[in-house]
Amino acid sequence: MSTVQELSALHRRYADLSHLFRSAWTFHQFLQSLAKSAIYGTATDLSADFQTLYSELKEVSEKLSAAESERVRTRLDAIEARLGTLVATLDAEDTRLPPQALRQFFQRVKQYDEKILTQLVKFYLYAHPADWPPDRLDKVDFLLTRLSGEEDERSGRLALRDRKHLGEIYRGLWALAGAGSPSVEDVRQRHEAIETLRQEALAIEGLDQLNDRGLIRRYRDLKHELGVLFFEPELLVAVLETNLVFKGRVQKLYKLEEQRIVDEYQRVFELEREVPVDVQLDQELMQFRQDVERFEQELQRDDVRLDHLAQIRQWVRSLVPRLTAAMESGRGGESAKTLTGAIRVEVDTGELMLAARPSRHQELLAEPFQRLVAVLLDQDPEERPETLVLKPQIFPLRIEPREVVACRRLHSKELCDRDLELFLCEAAALRILLNEEAQEIADILDESSVTGDAPIFDRARLAASAADEFMWRFHHLLAEALTSGAVEDGRELQRLQMRLMRDYAGLWLLAYKPLMPRRPAMPA
Secondary structure (H helix, E strand, C coil): CCHHHHHHHHHHHHHHHHHHHHHHHHHHHHHHHHHHCCCCCCCCCCHHHHHHHHHHHHHHHCCCCHHHHHHHHHHHHHHHHHHHHHHHHHHHHHHCCCHHHHHHHHHHCCCCCHHHHHHHHHHHHHHCCCCCCHHHHHHHHHHHHHHHEEECCCCCCEEECCHHHHHHHHHHHHHHHCCCCCCHHHHHHHHHHHHHHHHHHHHCCCHHHHHHCCHHHHHHHHHHHHHHHHHCHHHHHHHHHHHHHHHHHHHHHHHHHHHHHHHHHHHHHHHHCCCCCCHHHHHHHHHHHHHHHHHHHHHHCCCCCHHHHHHHHHHHHHHHHHHHHHHHHHHCCHHHHHHCCCCEEEECCEEEECCCCCCCCHHHHHHHHHHHHHHHHCCCCCCCHHHHCCCCCCHHHCCCHHHHHHHHHHHCCCCCCHHHHHHHHHHHHHHHHHHHHHHHHHHHCCCCCCCCCCHHHHHHHHHHHHHHHHHHHHHHHHHHHHHCCCHHHHHHHHHHHHHHHHHHHHHHHHHHHHHCCCCCCCCC
Protein backbone atom coordinates (compact mmCIF):
# COMPACT_ATOMS: atom_id res chain seq x y z
CA MET A 1 0.00 0.00 0.00
CA SER A 2 1.41 3.40 -0.89
CA THR A 3 1.86 6.13 1.69
CA VAL A 4 -0.96 8.18 0.13
CA GLN A 5 -3.32 5.19 0.18
CA GLU A 6 -2.39 4.37 3.75
CA LEU A 7 -2.98 7.95 4.90
CA SER A 8 -6.31 8.03 3.09
CA ALA A 9 -7.37 4.82 4.85
CA LEU A 10 -6.44 6.29 8.24
CA HIS A 11 -8.48 9.41 7.51
CA ARG A 12 -11.52 7.29 6.58
CA ARG A 13 -11.12 5.17 9.68
CA TYR A 14 -10.82 8.25 11.89
CA ALA A 15 -13.94 9.75 10.26
CA ASP A 16 -15.90 6.49 10.78
CA LEU A 17 -14.91 6.33 14.45
CA SER A 18 -15.82 9.98 14.91
CA HIS A 19 -19.29 9.34 13.45
CA LEU A 20 -19.73 6.29 15.71
CA PHE A 21 -18.56 8.32 18.71
CA ARG A 22 -21.07 11.09 17.95
CA SER A 23 -24.03 8.71 17.67
CA ALA A 24 -23.00 6.75 20.79
CA TRP A 25 -22.55 9.97 22.81
CA THR A 26 -25.98 11.21 21.68
CA PHE A 27 -27.54 7.89 22.63
CA HIS A 28 -25.84 8.03 26.05
CA GLN A 29 -27.27 11.52 26.65
CA PHE A 30 -30.71 10.28 25.62
CA LEU A 31 -30.58 7.42 28.15
CA GLN A 32 -29.42 9.83 30.87
CA SER A 33 -32.32 12.19 30.09
CA LEU A 34 -34.73 9.27 30.08
CA ALA A 35 -33.55 8.21 33.53
CA LYS A 36 -33.82 11.76 34.91
CA SER A 37 -37.37 12.03 33.62
CA ALA A 38 -38.26 8.99 35.77
CA ILE A 39 -39.94 7.34 32.80
CA TYR A 40 -37.74 4.28 32.91
CA GLY A 41 -35.22 3.01 35.45
CA THR A 42 -31.67 4.27 35.73
CA ALA A 43 -28.84 4.55 33.22
CA THR A 44 -25.10 4.00 33.66
CA ASP A 45 -23.23 7.30 33.57
CA LEU A 46 -20.42 6.91 31.03
CA SER A 47 -19.65 10.62 30.69
CA ALA A 48 -16.07 10.28 31.95
CA ASP A 49 -15.33 7.47 29.48
CA PHE A 50 -16.74 9.50 26.59
CA GLN A 51 -14.76 12.56 27.65
CA THR A 52 -11.54 10.54 27.64
CA LEU A 53 -12.28 9.12 24.20
CA TYR A 54 -13.12 12.57 22.87
CA SER A 55 -9.73 13.87 24.04
CA GLU A 56 -7.97 10.95 22.40
CA LEU A 57 -9.82 11.38 19.10
CA LYS A 58 -8.96 15.08 19.11
CA GLU A 59 -5.31 14.25 19.76
CA VAL A 60 -5.28 11.69 16.95
CA SER A 61 -6.79 14.21 14.53
CA GLU A 62 -3.75 16.41 15.06
CA LYS A 63 -1.36 13.59 14.15
CA LEU A 64 -2.94 12.23 10.97
CA SER A 65 0.26 12.39 8.95
CA ALA A 66 2.28 9.83 7.01
CA ALA A 67 5.20 10.15 9.42
CA GLU A 68 3.14 8.82 12.33
CA SER A 69 0.81 6.45 10.50
CA GLU A 70 1.82 3.34 12.46
CA ARG A 71 1.39 5.09 15.81
CA VAL A 72 -1.96 6.54 14.70
CA ARG A 73 -3.16 3.11 13.60
CA THR A 74 -2.32 1.68 17.03
CA ARG A 75 -4.17 4.53 18.77
CA LEU A 76 -7.21 4.05 16.54
CA ASP A 77 -7.24 0.32 17.35
CA ALA A 78 -7.37 1.13 21.06
CA ILE A 79 -10.07 3.79 20.58
CA GLU A 80 -12.15 1.43 18.47
CA ALA A 81 -11.98 -1.30 21.12
CA ARG A 82 -13.00 1.03 23.95
CA LEU A 83 -15.73 2.61 21.87
CA GLY A 84 -17.02 -0.87 21.05
CA THR A 85 -17.26 -1.60 24.78
CA LEU A 86 -19.26 1.60 25.36
CA VAL A 87 -21.60 0.78 22.47
CA ALA A 88 -22.17 -2.72 23.90
CA THR A 89 -23.00 -1.23 27.31
CA LEU A 90 -25.48 1.23 25.79
CA ASP A 91 -27.00 -1.49 23.64
CA ALA A 92 -27.53 -3.70 26.71
CA GLU A 93 -29.39 -0.86 28.44
CA ASP A 94 -31.46 -0.22 25.33
CA THR A 95 -32.47 -3.89 25.21
CA ARG A 96 -34.22 -3.37 28.57
CA LEU A 97 -35.96 -0.25 27.28
CA PRO A 98 -39.45 -0.94 25.86
CA PRO A 99 -40.56 1.05 22.79
CA GLN A 100 -43.34 2.61 24.85
CA ALA A 101 -40.81 4.33 27.14
CA LEU A 102 -39.05 5.88 24.15
CA ARG A 103 -42.36 7.12 22.71
CA GLN A 104 -43.46 8.51 26.06
CA PHE A 105 -40.21 10.45 26.46
CA PHE A 106 -40.41 12.15 23.08
CA GLN A 107 -44.09 12.94 23.51
CA ARG A 108 -43.10 14.94 26.58
CA VAL A 109 -40.32 16.68 24.65
CA LYS A 110 -42.33 18.86 22.27
CA GLN A 111 -39.26 20.59 20.82
CA TYR A 112 -36.75 18.18 19.36
CA ASP A 113 -33.72 18.44 17.10
CA GLU A 114 -33.67 16.62 13.78
CA LYS A 115 -29.95 15.89 14.19
CA ILE A 116 -30.51 14.22 17.55
CA LEU A 117 -33.21 11.93 16.15
CA THR A 118 -30.96 11.06 13.20
CA GLN A 119 -28.02 10.24 15.50
CA LEU A 120 -30.23 7.94 17.60
CA VAL A 121 -31.27 6.02 14.49
CA LYS A 122 -27.62 5.83 13.40
CA PHE A 123 -26.70 4.33 16.76
CA TYR A 124 -29.09 1.43 16.13
CA LEU A 125 -27.53 0.93 12.70
CA TYR A 126 -24.00 1.01 14.10
CA ALA A 127 -24.86 -1.38 16.94
CA HIS A 128 -26.89 -3.89 14.89
CA PRO A 129 -26.66 -3.29 11.13
CA ALA A 130 -28.31 -6.59 10.20
CA ASP A 131 -30.32 -7.61 13.31
CA TRP A 132 -33.80 -6.09 13.59
CA PRO A 133 -36.09 -7.72 16.16
CA PRO A 134 -39.58 -6.15 16.48
CA ASP A 135 -38.86 -3.89 19.48
CA ARG A 136 -35.74 -2.38 17.92
CA LEU A 137 -37.49 -1.78 14.61
CA ASP A 138 -40.46 -0.21 16.42
CA LYS A 139 -38.12 2.30 18.10
CA VAL A 140 -36.46 3.26 14.82
CA ASP A 141 -39.88 3.45 13.17
CA PHE A 142 -41.09 5.90 15.81
CA LEU A 143 -37.95 8.06 15.65
CA LEU A 144 -38.05 8.36 11.86
CA THR A 145 -41.78 9.12 11.85
CA ARG A 146 -41.17 11.82 14.42
CA LEU A 147 -38.31 13.16 12.32
CA SER A 148 -40.19 13.14 9.03
CA GLY A 149 -43.77 14.22 9.67
CA GLU A 150 -45.45 17.59 9.98
CA GLU A 151 -48.96 19.00 9.71
CA ASP A 152 -49.77 20.53 6.35
CA GLU A 153 -50.80 24.17 6.89
CA ARG A 154 -53.47 24.10 4.18
CA SER A 155 -55.13 20.71 4.66
CA GLY A 156 -54.27 20.07 8.32
CA ARG A 157 -53.20 16.55 7.38
CA LEU A 158 -50.00 14.88 8.51
CA ALA A 159 -47.50 14.57 5.66
CA LEU A 160 -43.78 14.20 4.96
CA ARG A 161 -41.88 17.46 5.15
CA ASP A 162 -39.14 18.61 2.73
CA ARG A 163 -38.83 15.40 0.72
CA LYS A 164 -35.55 16.38 -0.91
CA HIS A 165 -33.84 16.93 2.43
CA LEU A 166 -35.37 13.78 3.92
CA GLY A 167 -34.22 11.79 0.88
CA GLU A 168 -30.62 12.69 1.68
CA ILE A 169 -31.05 11.43 5.25
CA TYR A 170 -32.70 8.19 4.10
CA ARG A 171 -29.99 7.46 1.56
CA GLY A 172 -27.33 8.03 4.22
CA LEU A 173 -29.05 5.56 6.57
CA TRP A 174 -29.34 2.97 3.78
CA ALA A 175 -25.63 3.29 3.05
CA LEU A 176 -24.87 2.83 6.75
CA ALA A 177 -26.98 -0.34 6.80
CA GLY A 178 -24.64 -1.82 4.18
CA ALA A 179 -27.27 -4.27 2.96
CA GLY A 180 -26.42 -4.25 -0.75
CA SER A 181 -28.98 -3.82 -3.51
CA PRO A 182 -32.27 -5.77 -3.24
CA SER A 183 -33.99 -6.97 -6.38
CA VAL A 184 -36.31 -4.55 -8.12
CA GLU A 185 -39.13 -7.11 -7.94
CA ASP A 186 -38.73 -7.59 -4.19
CA VAL A 187 -38.94 -3.84 -3.58
CA ARG A 188 -41.96 -3.55 -5.90
CA GLN A 189 -43.92 -6.32 -4.16
CA ARG A 190 -43.26 -4.96 -0.69
CA HIS A 191 -44.12 -1.44 -1.82
CA GLU A 192 -47.45 -2.67 -3.20
CA ALA A 193 -48.23 -4.44 0.08
CA ILE A 194 -47.61 -1.23 2.04
CA GLU A 195 -49.69 0.82 -0.40
CA THR A 196 -52.59 -1.67 -0.15
CA LEU A 197 -52.71 -1.30 3.63
CA ARG A 198 -52.54 2.49 3.32
CA GLN A 199 -55.58 2.54 1.05
CA GLU A 200 -57.41 0.16 3.38
CA ALA A 201 -56.70 2.51 6.31
CA LEU A 202 -58.11 5.48 4.39
CA ALA A 203 -61.35 3.54 3.78
CA ILE A 204 -61.88 2.66 7.46
CA GLU A 205 -64.94 4.40 8.93
CA GLY A 206 -64.73 3.50 12.64
CA LEU A 207 -62.38 2.28 15.36
CA ASP A 208 -64.32 -0.96 15.75
CA GLN A 209 -63.82 -1.67 12.06
CA LEU A 210 -60.13 -0.88 12.42
CA ASN A 211 -59.83 -3.33 15.32
CA ASP A 212 -61.98 -6.04 13.78
CA ARG A 213 -59.82 -6.10 10.66
CA GLY A 214 -56.64 -6.18 12.70
CA LEU A 215 -55.24 -3.48 10.44
CA ILE A 216 -52.71 -2.08 12.91
CA ARG A 217 -51.36 -5.53 13.74
CA ARG A 218 -51.14 -6.53 10.08
CA TYR A 219 -49.25 -3.35 9.25
CA ARG A 220 -46.80 -3.82 12.13
CA ASP A 221 -46.21 -7.43 11.05
CA LEU A 222 -45.50 -6.24 7.52
CA LYS A 223 -42.92 -3.72 8.76
CA HIS A 224 -41.26 -6.31 11.00
CA GLU A 225 -40.88 -8.65 8.02
CA LEU A 226 -38.87 -5.99 6.18
CA GLY A 227 -35.85 -6.35 8.48
CA VAL A 228 -32.98 -4.26 7.14
CA LEU A 229 -35.02 -3.52 3.99
CA PHE A 230 -36.97 -1.14 6.20
CA PHE A 231 -34.16 1.36 5.40
CA GLU A 232 -34.31 0.97 1.61
CA PRO A 233 -35.12 4.59 0.61
CA GLU A 234 -38.14 3.85 -1.59
CA LEU A 235 -39.67 1.50 0.97
CA LEU A 236 -38.82 3.83 3.85
CA VAL A 237 -40.71 6.69 2.21
CA ALA A 238 -43.72 4.39 1.67
CA VAL A 239 -43.60 3.23 5.29
CA LEU A 240 -43.36 6.73 6.76
CA GLU A 241 -46.13 8.09 4.53
CA THR A 242 -48.33 5.20 5.60
CA ASN A 243 -47.44 5.76 9.26
CA LEU A 244 -48.70 9.32 8.98
CA VAL A 245 -51.88 8.19 7.24
CA PHE A 246 -52.57 5.68 10.02
CA LYS A 247 -51.85 8.25 12.73
CA GLY A 248 -54.06 10.91 11.17
CA ARG A 249 -56.87 8.44 10.53
CA VAL A 250 -56.82 7.07 14.07
CA GLN A 251 -56.84 10.58 15.56
CA LYS A 252 -59.83 11.56 13.43
CA LEU A 253 -61.80 8.39 14.20
CA TYR A 254 -61.03 8.62 17.90
CA LYS A 255 -62.19 12.24 18.06
CA LEU A 256 -65.46 11.22 16.43
CA GLU A 257 -66.02 8.36 18.88
CA GLU A 258 -64.46 9.77 22.04
CA GLN A 259 -67.70 10.61 23.86
CA ARG A 260 -69.23 7.22 23.05
CA ILE A 261 -66.13 5.48 24.40
CA VAL A 262 -66.27 7.48 27.63
CA ASP A 263 -70.03 6.90 27.98
CA GLU A 264 -69.43 3.16 27.60
CA TYR A 265 -67.07 2.81 30.50
CA GLN A 266 -68.95 5.34 32.65
CA ARG A 267 -71.99 3.09 32.19
CA VAL A 268 -70.05 0.22 33.73
CA PHE A 269 -69.15 2.38 36.75
CA GLU A 270 -72.80 3.38 37.21
CA LEU A 271 -74.00 -0.22 37.06
CA GLU A 272 -71.21 -1.40 39.35
CA ARG A 273 -72.51 0.82 42.15
CA GLU A 274 -76.09 -0.38 41.66
CA VAL A 275 -75.60 -4.12 42.10
CA PRO A 276 -73.88 -6.53 44.48
CA VAL A 277 -70.95 -8.33 42.87
CA ASP A 278 -69.34 -11.68 43.53
CA VAL A 279 -65.63 -12.29 44.03
CA GLN A 280 -64.86 -13.05 40.39
CA LEU A 281 -66.82 -10.07 39.09
CA ASP A 282 -65.20 -7.82 41.67
CA GLN A 283 -61.74 -8.88 40.46
CA GLU A 284 -62.73 -8.21 36.84
CA LEU A 285 -64.08 -4.78 37.74
CA MET A 286 -60.82 -3.97 39.53
CA GLN A 287 -58.86 -4.88 36.40
CA PHE A 288 -61.30 -2.86 34.29
CA ARG A 289 -60.70 0.23 36.46
CA GLN A 290 -56.95 -0.20 36.10
CA ASP A 291 -57.29 -0.42 32.31
CA VAL A 292 -59.47 2.70 32.22
CA GLU A 293 -56.98 4.59 34.39
CA ARG A 294 -54.16 3.58 32.05
CA PHE A 295 -56.26 4.66 29.05
CA GLU A 296 -56.95 8.09 30.59
CA GLN A 297 -53.25 8.56 31.32
CA GLU A 298 -52.52 7.75 27.66
CA LEU A 299 -55.22 10.22 26.68
CA GLN A 300 -53.47 12.98 28.62
CA ARG A 301 -50.18 12.13 26.90
CA ASP A 302 -51.85 12.00 23.46
CA ASP A 303 -50.59 8.42 23.22
CA VAL A 304 -53.73 6.29 23.06
CA ARG A 305 -52.95 2.71 22.05
CA LEU A 306 -55.64 1.00 20.03
CA ASP A 307 -55.05 -2.36 21.65
CA HIS A 308 -55.75 -0.80 25.04
CA LEU A 309 -58.86 0.89 23.65
CA ALA A 310 -60.02 -2.41 22.15
CA GLN A 311 -59.47 -4.07 25.54
CA ILE A 312 -61.74 -1.52 27.23
CA ARG A 313 -64.39 -2.07 24.56
CA GLN A 314 -64.17 -5.82 25.18
CA TRP A 315 -64.54 -5.27 28.93
CA VAL A 316 -67.65 -3.16 28.35
CA ARG A 317 -69.24 -5.78 26.11
CA SER A 318 -68.58 -8.41 28.76
CA LEU A 319 -69.48 -6.47 31.91
CA VAL A 320 -72.57 -4.44 30.94
CA PRO A 321 -74.88 -7.43 30.22
CA ARG A 322 -73.82 -9.19 33.43
CA LEU A 323 -74.22 -6.09 35.60
CA THR A 324 -77.55 -5.22 33.97
CA ALA A 325 -78.87 -8.75 34.55
CA ALA A 326 -77.77 -8.62 38.19
CA MET A 327 -79.45 -5.24 38.66
CA GLU A 328 -82.72 -6.37 37.06
CA SER A 329 -82.71 -9.51 39.17
CA GLY A 330 -82.10 -7.60 42.36
CA ARG A 331 -84.65 -4.86 41.76
CA GLY A 332 -87.40 -6.66 39.91
CA GLY A 333 -87.38 -4.22 37.04
CA GLU A 334 -87.58 -1.07 39.15
CA SER A 335 -83.99 -0.13 38.31
CA ALA A 336 -84.82 1.04 34.80
CA LYS A 337 -87.28 3.54 36.15
CA THR A 338 -84.79 4.80 38.74
CA LEU A 339 -81.90 5.14 36.33
CA THR A 340 -83.75 7.02 33.64
CA GLY A 341 -85.59 9.48 35.84
CA ALA A 342 -84.90 13.19 35.65
CA ILE A 343 -84.35 15.83 38.31
CA ARG A 344 -87.26 18.22 38.14
CA VAL A 345 -87.23 21.59 39.84
CA GLU A 346 -90.31 23.65 40.67
CA VAL A 347 -89.70 27.36 40.09
CA ASP A 348 -91.98 30.32 39.53
CA THR A 349 -91.79 29.88 35.77
CA GLY A 350 -93.16 26.34 36.03
CA GLU A 351 -91.65 22.89 35.86
CA LEU A 352 -88.12 22.87 34.51
CA MET A 353 -86.73 19.65 33.10
CA LEU A 354 -82.99 20.07 33.49
CA ALA A 355 -81.91 16.73 32.09
CA ALA A 356 -83.02 13.22 31.30
CA ARG A 357 -79.93 11.12 31.70
CA PRO A 358 -79.04 8.32 34.14
CA SER A 359 -78.31 9.66 37.61
CA ARG A 360 -77.69 7.31 40.51
CA HIS A 361 -77.65 10.11 43.04
CA GLN A 362 -80.75 12.08 42.05
CA GLU A 363 -82.65 11.07 45.19
CA LEU A 364 -79.70 12.00 47.38
CA LEU A 365 -79.18 15.38 45.67
CA ALA A 366 -82.77 16.33 44.82
CA GLU A 367 -83.39 18.65 47.80
CA PRO A 368 -80.11 20.68 47.71
CA PHE A 369 -80.30 20.71 43.90
CA GLN A 370 -83.80 22.20 44.01
CA ARG A 371 -82.75 24.86 46.52
CA LEU A 372 -79.68 25.76 44.50
CA VAL A 373 -81.49 26.12 41.18
CA ALA A 374 -84.44 27.94 42.69
CA VAL A 375 -82.32 30.58 44.41
CA LEU A 376 -80.08 31.13 41.38
CA LEU A 377 -82.93 31.46 38.90
CA ASP A 378 -84.62 33.96 41.20
CA GLN A 379 -81.73 36.41 40.67
CA ASP A 380 -81.18 39.01 37.97
CA PRO A 381 -79.93 37.02 34.93
CA GLU A 382 -77.77 39.96 33.87
CA GLU A 383 -75.89 40.14 37.15
CA ARG A 384 -72.26 39.03 36.96
CA PRO A 385 -71.72 35.56 38.50
CA GLU A 386 -68.67 36.86 40.42
CA THR A 387 -70.91 39.41 42.15
CA LEU A 388 -73.89 37.12 42.55
CA VAL A 389 -72.07 34.48 44.63
CA LEU A 390 -71.24 37.16 47.25
CA LYS A 391 -74.87 38.19 47.87
CA PRO A 392 -76.11 37.45 51.45
CA GLN A 393 -78.75 34.92 50.38
CA ILE A 394 -76.32 33.01 48.16
CA PHE A 395 -72.96 33.32 49.90
CA PRO A 396 -73.79 30.64 52.55
CA LEU A 397 -74.16 28.08 49.72
CA ARG A 398 -70.42 28.57 48.96
CA ILE A 399 -70.82 28.16 45.23
CA GLU A 400 -68.47 29.28 42.46
CA PRO A 401 -69.20 31.68 39.54
CA ARG A 402 -68.75 28.79 37.07
CA GLU A 403 -71.62 26.94 38.78
CA VAL A 404 -73.88 30.00 38.35
CA VAL A 405 -73.00 29.92 34.64
CA ALA A 406 -73.86 26.21 34.49
CA CYS A 407 -77.29 26.75 36.03
CA ARG A 408 -78.08 29.64 33.67
CA ARG A 409 -77.03 27.63 30.64
CA LEU A 410 -79.30 24.75 31.62
CA HIS A 411 -82.25 27.13 32.03
CA SER A 412 -81.63 28.89 28.70
CA LYS A 413 -81.80 27.76 25.10
CA GLU A 414 -78.07 28.38 24.70
CA LEU A 415 -76.18 25.67 22.85
CA CYS A 416 -73.91 23.93 25.36
CA ASP A 417 -72.77 20.58 26.65
CA ARG A 418 -75.82 19.99 28.83
CA ASP A 419 -74.37 16.88 30.45
CA LEU A 420 -71.36 18.89 31.60
CA GLU A 421 -73.47 21.80 32.89
CA LEU A 422 -75.80 19.43 34.74
CA PHE A 423 -72.84 17.64 36.29
CA LEU A 424 -71.41 20.95 37.57
CA CYS A 425 -74.77 21.87 39.09
CA GLU A 426 -75.01 18.45 40.72
CA ALA A 427 -71.46 18.82 42.06
CA ALA A 428 -72.43 22.18 43.60
CA ALA A 429 -75.51 20.59 45.18
CA LEU A 430 -73.35 17.77 46.50
CA ARG A 431 -70.97 20.26 48.15
CA ILE A 432 -73.95 21.95 49.82
CA LEU A 433 -75.03 18.55 51.14
CA LEU A 434 -71.52 17.63 52.31
CA ASN A 435 -71.14 20.85 54.27
CA GLU A 436 -74.59 20.66 55.87
CA GLU A 437 -74.11 17.07 56.97
CA ALA A 438 -70.62 17.82 58.29
CA GLN A 439 -72.08 20.66 60.36
CA GLU A 440 -74.88 18.42 61.67
CA ILE A 441 -72.38 15.77 62.76
CA ALA A 442 -70.11 18.36 64.34
CA ASP A 443 -73.07 19.71 66.36
CA ILE A 444 -73.79 16.31 67.93
CA LEU A 445 -70.30 14.87 68.01
CA ASP A 446 -69.28 13.60 71.43
CA GLU A 447 -66.36 11.19 71.43
CA SER A 448 -67.58 9.56 74.65
CA SER A 449 -71.02 8.63 73.41
CA VAL A 450 -71.36 8.76 69.62
CA THR A 451 -70.75 5.40 67.96
CA GLY A 452 -71.61 6.31 64.39
CA ASP A 453 -74.96 4.51 64.48
CA ALA A 454 -77.11 7.66 64.20
CA PRO A 455 -79.00 8.07 60.87
CA ILE A 456 -76.93 11.13 59.99
CA PHE A 457 -73.83 8.95 59.74
CA ASP A 458 -75.49 6.63 57.23
CA ARG A 459 -76.56 9.63 55.13
CA ALA A 460 -73.10 11.15 55.38
CA ARG A 461 -71.45 7.95 54.19
CA LEU A 462 -73.79 7.85 51.20
CA ALA A 463 -72.83 11.42 50.40
CA ALA A 464 -69.13 10.55 50.76
CA SER A 465 -69.61 7.63 48.38
CA ALA A 466 -71.25 9.95 45.86
CA ALA A 467 -68.38 12.41 46.24
CA ASP A 468 -65.91 9.66 45.42
CA GLU A 469 -67.74 9.04 42.13
CA PHE A 470 -67.87 12.76 41.36
CA MET A 471 -64.12 13.09 41.97
CA TRP A 472 -63.55 10.35 39.38
CA ARG A 473 -65.75 12.21 36.89
CA PHE A 474 -63.87 15.48 37.52
CA HIS A 475 -60.63 13.62 36.90
CA HIS A 476 -61.85 12.53 33.48
CA LEU A 477 -63.26 15.94 32.51
CA LEU A 478 -59.98 17.58 33.46
CA ALA A 479 -58.08 15.07 31.32
CA GLU A 480 -60.38 15.84 28.38
CA ALA A 481 -59.87 19.60 28.77
CA LEU A 482 -56.09 19.31 28.91
CA THR A 483 -55.99 16.91 25.96
CA SER A 484 -58.04 19.28 23.80
CA GLY A 485 -55.92 22.28 24.81
CA ALA A 486 -58.77 24.02 26.70
CA VAL A 487 -56.45 25.37 29.40
CA GLU A 488 -58.88 27.90 30.89
CA ASP A 489 -61.68 25.31 31.10
CA GLY A 490 -59.19 22.97 32.74
CA ARG A 491 -58.33 25.58 35.39
CA GLU A 492 -62.03 26.09 36.23
CA LEU A 493 -62.63 22.34 36.46
CA GLN A 494 -59.58 21.88 38.65
CA ARG A 495 -60.78 24.62 41.00
CA LEU A 496 -64.19 22.96 41.33
CA GLN A 497 -62.52 19.58 41.81
CA MET A 498 -60.34 20.94 44.62
CA ARG A 499 -63.36 22.59 46.28
CA LEU A 500 -65.19 19.27 46.23
CA MET A 501 -62.12 17.41 47.49
CA ARG A 502 -61.81 19.73 50.50
CA ASP A 503 -65.46 19.39 51.51
CA TYR A 504 -65.44 15.65 50.79
CA ALA A 505 -62.40 15.13 53.01
CA GLY A 506 -63.96 17.12 55.85
CA LEU A 507 -67.15 15.06 55.87
CA TRP A 508 -65.33 11.76 55.40
CA LEU A 509 -63.24 12.31 58.54
CA LEU A 510 -66.36 13.06 60.57
CA ALA A 511 -68.52 10.30 59.08
CA TYR A 512 -65.98 7.53 59.58
CA LYS A 513 -64.30 8.77 62.74
CA PRO A 514 -66.48 6.65 65.08
CA LEU A 515 -65.46 3.55 63.10
CA MET A 516 -61.72 4.18 63.34
CA PRO A 517 -59.69 2.25 65.93
CA ARG A 518 -59.05 4.45 68.94
CA ARG A 519 -55.59 5.15 70.24
CA PRO A 520 -55.13 3.60 73.71
CA ALA A 521 -55.23 6.10 76.55
CA MET A 522 -51.95 7.16 78.07
CA PRO A 523 -51.39 5.87 81.60
CA ALA A 524 -51.83 8.47 84.30
